[in-house]
Amino acid sequence: MALTILKGKFIYLIVVGFILATIVGTISHEYGHIAVAKYLGYNTSLHFSS
Structure with missing residues (x-):
């Protein structure tokens, strides 16, 4: 019984x-795109609804 509880947990x-x-991985990946775009001089932002 205890083993079953541990498996579930x-x-x-x-x-x-x-x-x-x-x-976390998705957001940090997208912020990587933003960092490069800003470095190249683009005016960019991140929209979560698109």
Whole structure:
């Protein structure tokens, strides 16, 4: 029984970790594009709705 609870908790942590890593990874990736664009002199911004 205890092993089943630990498996459930582990799966929960993996799923939540994956979701958070996806969000952080996507935003940091897009900010990389913005950094290069600003370095090249473009006036740019990040819109989350597009």
